[in-house]
Amino acid sequence: MDDIRIKMLTDEDYHADILIEGLPGVGQVGKLVAEHMIEEFGAEKIAEITSIFFPPQVLIDDNGVARLSCNEVYLVNTDGNSIAFLVGDVQSASGEGHYLLTDAYLDIAEELGVKRIYTLGGYGTGHLQEETQVFGAVSNISLREPAEDAGVVFSKDEPGGGIIGASGLLLSLGAERGIEGVCLMGETSGYIVDPKSAHAVLGVLNALTGLDIDDTKLEERAVEMEGIVEKIRELENAKAEEELSYIG
Amino acid sequence: MDDIRIKMLTDEDYHADILIEGLPGVGQVGKLVAEHMIEEFGAEKIAEITSIFFPPQVLIDDNGVARLSCNEVYLVNTDGNSIAFLVGDVQSASGEGHYLLTDAYLDIAEELGVKRIYTLGGYGTGHLQEETQVFGAVSNISLREPAEDAGVVFSKDEPGGGIIGASGLLLSLGAERGIEGVCLMGETSGYIVDPKSAHAVLGVLNALTGLDIDDTKLEERAVEMEGIVEKIRELENAKAEEELSYIG
Amino acid sequence: MDDIRIKMLTDEDYHADILIEGLPGVGQVGKLVAEHMIEEFGAEKIAEITSIFFPPQVLIDDNGVARLSCNEVYLVNTDGNSIAFLVGDVQSASGEGHYLLTDAYLDIAEELGVKRIYTLGGYGTGHLQEETQVFGAVSNISLREPAEDAGVVFSKDEPGGGIIGASGLLLSLGAERGIEGVCLMGETSGYIVDPKSAHAVLGVLNALTGLDIDDTKLEERAVEMEGIVEKIRELENAKAEEELSYIG
Amino acid sequence: MDDIRIKMLTDEDYHADILIEGLPGVGQVGKLVAEHMIEEFGAEKIAEITSIFFPPQVLIDDNGVARLSCNEVYLVNTDGNSIAFLVGDVQSASGEGHYLLTDAYLDIAEELGVKRIYTLGGYGTGHLQEETQVFGAVSNISLREPAEDAGVVFSKDEPGGGIIGASGLLLSLGAERGIEGVCLMGETSGYIVDPKSAHAVLGVLNALTGLDIDDTKLEERAVEMEGIVEKIRELENAKAEEELSYIG
Numbered sequence: 004m005d006d007i008r009i010k011m012l013t014d015e016d017y018h019a020d021i022l023i024e025g026l027p028g029v030g031q032v033g034k035l036v037a038e039h040m041i042e043e044f045g046a047e048k049i050a051e052i053t054s055i056f057f058p059p060q061v062l063i064d065d066n067g068v069a070r071l072s073c074n075e076v077y078l079v080n081t082d083g084n085s086i087a088f089l090v091g092d093v094q095s096a097s098g099e100g101h102y103l104l105t106d107a108y109l110d111i112a113e114e115l116g117v118k119r120i121y122t123l124g125g126y127g128t129g130h131l132q133e134e135t136q137v138f139g140a141v142s143n144i145s146l147r148e149p150a151e152d153a154g155v156v157f158s159k160d161e162p163g164g165g166i167i168g169a170s171g172l173l174l175s176l177g178a179e180r181g182i183e184g185v186c187l188m189g190e191t192s193g194y195i196v197d198p199k200s201a202h203a204v205l206g207v208l209n210a211l212t213g214l215d216i217d218d219t220k221l222e223e224r225a226v227e228m229e230g231i232v233e234k235i236r237e238l239e240n241a242k243a244e245e246e247l248s249y250i251g
Numbered sequence: 252m253d254d255i256r257i258k259m260l261t262d263e264d265y266h267a268d269i270l271i272e273g274l275p276g277v278g279q280v281g282k283l284v285a286e287h288m289i290e291e292f293g294a295e296k297i298a299e300i301t302s303i304f305f306p307p308q309v310l311i312d313d314n315g316v317a318r319l320s321c322n323e324v325y326l327v328n329t330d331g332n333s334i335a336f337l338v339g340d341v342q343s344a345s346g347e348g349h350y351l352l353t354d355a356y357l358d359i360a361e362e363l364g365v366k367r368i369y370t371l372g373g374y375g376t377g378h379l380q381e382e383t384q385v386f387g388a389v390s391n392i393s394l395r396e397p398a399e400d401a402g403v404v405f406s407k408d409e410p411g412g413g414i415i416g417a418s419g420l421l422l423s424l425g426a427e428r429g430i431e432g433v434c435l436m437g438e439t440s441g442y443i444v445d446p447k448s449a450h451a452v453l454g455v456l457n458a459l460t461g462l463d464i465d466d467t468k469l470e471e472r473a474v475e476m477e478g479i480v481e482k483i484r485e486l487e488n489a490k491a492e493e494e495l496s497y498i499g
Numbered sequence: 500m501d502d503i504r505i506k507m508l509t510d511e512d513y514h515a516d517i518l519i520e521g522l523p524g525v526g527q528v529g530k531l532v533a534e535h536m537i538e539e540f541g542a543e544k545i546a547e548i549t550s551i552f553f554p555p556q557v558l559i560d561d562n563g564v565a566r567l568s569c570n571e572v573y574l575v576n577t578d579g580n581s582i583a584f585l586v587g588d589v590q591s592a593s594g595e596g597h598y599l600l601t602d603a604y605l606d607i608a609e610e611l612g613v614k615r616i617y618t619l620g621g622y623g624t625g626h627l628q629e630e631t632q633v634f635g636a637v638s639n640i641s642l643r644e645p646a647e648d649a650g651v652v653f654s655k656d657e658p659g660g661g662i663i664g665a666s667g668l669l670l671s672l673g674a675e676r677g678i679e680g681v682c683l684m685g686e687t688s689g690y691i692v693d694p695k696s697a698h699a700v701l702g703v704l705n706a707l708t709g710l711d712i713d714d715t716k717l718e719e720r721a722v723e724m725e726g727i728v729e730k731i732r733e734l735e736n737a738k739a740e741e742e743l744s745y746i747g
Numbered sequence: 748m749d750d751i752r753i754k755m756l757t758d759e760d761y762h763a764d765i766l767i768e769g770l771p772g773v774g775q776v777g778k779l780v781a782e783h784m785i786e787e788f789g790a791e792k793i794a795e796i797t798s799i800f801f802p803p804q805v806l807i808d809d810n811g812v813a814r815l816s817c818n819e820v821y822l823v824n825t826d827g828n829s830i831a832f833l834v835g836d837v838q839s840a841s842g843e844g845h846y847l848l849t850d851a852y853l854d855i856a857e858e859l860g861v862k863r864i865y866t867l868g869g870y871g872t873g874h875l876q877e878e879t880q881v882f883g884a885v886s887n888i889s890l891r892e893p894a895e896d897a898g899v900v901f902s903k904d905e906p907g908g909g910i911i912g913a914s915g916l917l918l919s920l921g922a923e924r925g926i927e928g929v930c931l932m933g934e935t936s937g938y939i940v941d942p943k944s945a946h947a948v949l950g951v952l953n954a955l956t957g958l959d960i961d962d963t964k965l966e967e968r969a970v971e972m973e974g975i976v977e978k979i980r981e982l983e984n985a986k987a988e989e990e991l992s993y994i995g
Binding site: 568 | 885916
C-alpha cells in the first residue's frame with residue numbers, strides 16, 4: 004500500500020491554469036468557498052487522493068455507505084479559464100505527512116500545467132467580529148500589489164504564527180516548482196463554521212481573478228449563520244452582565 | 252524485523268466466504284461477539300499477526316507466560332458456511348499503522364477468498380441506555396436493504412464522526428479489492444465492557460447471515476452485567492438527588 | 500545514519516550463556532540490580548548502542564563531557580558462568596522503536612550465543628509497602644517452577660497491564676529465536692528510585708541462577724532509602740491526620 | 748521529496764574552521780548570539796536547509812511573502828578566522844528528526860572542513876536572576892580547562908537533564924567525526940527572549956575564541972529587556988505581598 008495514493012478518474016488529458024485549494028481548516032472557510040465554486044461551476048471530479056497520513060477513519064454518507072477519508076481534485080473550463088480545485092475531508096494527521104502530501108498535490112498541479120495557486124483558509128481571531136478582513140500572503144512579492152488592489156490586507160502582525168498545513172506549504176513548495184501562489188485568509192472567530200468569512204474571501208477572489216462567481220448561496224448561509232452568531236452574542240452579553248452584577 | 256508479521260499456523264489451503272472482525276474497541280462489543288462465535292463454533296486458529304505498530308507490550312497469561320500483543324485469525328466450516336474471524340489483543344498504536352495493518356488483514360482475507368466482511372463494534376453514546384440499537388454502515392448501497400431487514404438501523408446522524416480503526420477501514424479498503432463489507436455497531440455507554448450490546452449485535456448478525464448461533468452465554472453475561480449497571484444507575488440517581496438537595 | 504547503531508568495542512570473539520537486562524524503568528529497579536552486578540563482577544564493556552529512537556538528548560558527566568544517550572553491553576566470565584548485561588541510559592521514545600531496538604538487542608544476544616535472558620524491572624504499586632514481593636513472567640511454562648522455587652511470585656492479577664518495553668519484548672521476541680526468558684519484577688511504589696526492591700530482586704536472582712553475588716552495597720542503599728521512605732510515611736500520616744481533623 | 752534538503756546557494760568552494768550553532772531554544776539565547784555575530788561580521792548566507800521533520804508551517808515576512816520554515820548556514824572570513832554559522836527558524840518536530848538533522852548539519856560542517864563547533868543556548872532556571880552564569884559542556888575533557896579560563900562554569904548538577912536537541916547532539920555526533928565541540932548555555936528564566944543571557948554568552952565566546960566581537964547592540968537590547976524584567980519583578984512582588992496579606 005503506497006503512503007499516498009492518487010486515483011485519476013479518467014484517462015483524459017486535463018489542463019488547468021489555476022488551482023484553488025480549500026481543504027478543511029479554521030472555520031472551514033476555504034472549504035466553504037471552494038465547494039461553493041465547484042457547485043456554481045458544475046466542476047467535474049477528476050482525481051481522488053487517499054493516504055496513510057490521513058486520520059484512520061472512514062466517513063459515512065447519508066445512505067450509510069462508508070468511504071475512506073479522501074481529498075479530491077475537480078476541474079472546470081469556464082469563459083476561457085481552466086480551473087482545478089483541491090478539496091476534501093482532511094489534512095494530514097502527522098507533520099511529515101503535511102510535507103509529503105503537499106508534494107503530491109503539487110505533482111498533480113504540475114501535471115495539469117497549473118501556473119498559479121490560490122489557497123483559501125480562515126484566520127482565527129478567537130473572538131466574534133463585525134467586519135471580516137481578508138488577510139493575504141504571497142509566494143512572490145510581485146503578487147502583492149494586485150492582491151491589495153483586490154482588497155486583500157497585508158499586515159506585519161497577521162498571521163503571526165505563520166500558516167500551518169497545506170495552505171502555506173503549497174505556496175512555498177509550489178514556488179520551488181515555478182508555480183505562483185496567493186493565500187487568502189478570511190478572519191473568523193474559529194468557533195463556528197463561518198460562511199460570512201467565506202463570503203468575504205469569495206468577494207476578494209472574484210476581484211483578484213476576474214471570475215464573476217455568484218455568491219448568493221454563500222450570502223444566504225452567511226445571513227443564516229449571522230442569526231445564530233447574534234444569539235451567541237446575546238448569550239455572551241447576558242452572561243457578562245450576570246458576572247458583573249455578581250462582582251458588583 | 253518486518254513491520255507486520257503474519258504467521259500461518261499450518262500449510263493447509265484454507266478457504267472462507269465470510270470474515271468477521273471483532274478487534275478491541277468501545278465496550279469491547281465486537282470482541283465479545285466474535286470471541287463468542289469462535290467458542291460456539293469451536294473455530295480453529297490459523298494465523299497470528301504481530302506488528303511494530305502494536306503497543307510495545309507483552310501480555311501475561313494465567314500461567315505467567317508472556318506473549319506478544321497479537322491478533323489472530325480463526326476459521327470454521329459449518330453448515331455449508333466457511334467463516335474466518337479476525338480477533339485479538341490490540342489495534343494499531345499509530346494512525347499510519349491502522350492503514351497498513353488493515354491492508355495486511357485484507358491480504359489474508361483475499362488469500363482465503365473472502366467475499367464479504369462483517370466488522371463488529373460498539374457505538375459509544377456516553378450514557379447508559381435501556382434499549383440497544385444496532386447501527387450500521389455498508390461498503391455498498393446494495394447491502395443496506397438486507398441489513399435493514401435484519402434490524403440494523405441506518406441513521407443520518409449516527410455515527411457522526413465516522414468509524415475509526417480497522418472496523419471502518421476494512422469496509423472501504425476491502426471494497427477496493429471487491430470485497431463487500433457491513434459494519435454493525437451496538438449502542439453502548441462506552442464505560443463498561445458491554446455483553447448486552449454484544450448480544451444485540453449477535454442477534455442482528457444471526458438474522459443477517461442466516462447463521463443460528465446460540466446466544467445463551469452472551470445473554471447470561473448480559474444479565475449479570477445488567478445487575479452491575481443497575482447498581483451504577485442507583486448510585487448515579489442517589490448522587491443526583493444529593494446534588495439537587497444541595498442546590499435546593 | 501543508521502536507525503540503530505551497534506558499536507563493538509573490541510574484535511574479540513565473545514560468548515555468554517546468560518543475558519541480564521536492566522534498562523531504566525519503574526523505580527530504576529532493574530537498572531540498580533544490573534549495575535550492581537556489573538560492579539561486583541568487574542564486568543567489561545563490550546558494546547554500545549545508540550539510536551534515533553532514543554530521546555534526542557546528550558547526557559553530561561561529572562567532568563562536563565557530553566555523550567549520546569546510550570545503552571551498553573557488559574560481559575563477565577565468573578565461576579564457569581559467562582554473563583552479558585544490557586544496561587544504559589534509556590528506552591525507546593517511540594512504540595515502533597521498542598520493537599526494533601529489542602530486535603537489535605537480540606541480534607547481539609544471538610551473536611554471543613545466549614541461551615537464557617533475565618529481564619529485571621520494577622512493578623509499580625502506587626503506594627509504599629513494607630514487604631517486597633518479586634513477581635515473575637516467563638517465556639515458557641517450564642521456566643515457572645524453578646522460578647517459584649527461587650521465590651518468584653506468579654499471580655493471575657499482577658502485572659495486570661502486561662509488561663511494557665524491553666523487559667517484556669525480550670521475553671517474547673527472544674522465544675521466537677529459541678532463547679528462554681524470565682522476567683523478574685520487584686514491587687515498588689513507583690515514586691522513588693528503589694534499592695530495597697532491587698535488593699529483593701537480586702536475592703531471587705541469586706537463588707535462581709546459583710550465582711552468589713554479594714548484596715551488601717544494595718542493602719546499604721536500601722537501608723538509607725528506607726530512612727527517606729520512613730520520613731515520607733510520617734509526612735503522609737501527619738497530612739492524613741490533619742485532613743481528618745479538618746473533616747471532623 | 749527528500750526528508751532533508753540542503754540547498755547550496757553558490758558553487759564556490761567554501762571553508763570554515765569553526766561552526767557556531769544558534770538555533771531556536773530556551774530564551775532564544777543561542778539564536779540571539781549567533782544572529783548578532785552574523786550581523787556584526789556581515790556574514791554571507793551559503794546554504795538553506797528544509798525538512799519534513801520541521802513543523803509543517805510557512806512563515807510570512809514583513810512584505811507578506813511566505814517561505815518554508817528553514818535553517819541556514821552563513822560564512823565569514825575575518826582576521827584569519829573562517830567561521831560558519833548555523834541559525835534558523837526551527838528545530839526538529841520529532842525525536843528521530845533531531846538525530847537525522849544533526850547528521851545533515853555535520854555533513855555540511857565536514858564538507859567545510861570544520862574542526863570545532865560551538866553550540867550556543869540557554870539554560871532555563873525557571874526564575875529571574877540577577878547574575879547570568881554561562882554553563883558549559885564539552886565533547887572532550889581537554890576542552891574544559893580553556894573553557895573554564897574563559898569564564899565557563901562546569902557544574903556537576905547543571906544541566907541536570909542533559910542537553911536536548913541540536914546543541915547537544917552536535918557535540919556528541921560531531922565527536923564521532925573528529926570534530927571538537929563546546930556547548931555554552933547562558934542562564935535564563937525561560938520566560939522571555941533573553942538578550943542579557945545572550946550578552947553573557949557572547950562575552951564568554953569572545954574570551955574563548957579570541958574573537959573581539961562588538962557587543963554594544965546586544966547590551967542595548969539587554970538593558971531594554973532588563974527594564975521589562977524589572978516591571979515583571981515589581982508585579983510579582985506586589986502579587987506576593989497581596990497573597991501574604993490575604994493569608995495574614
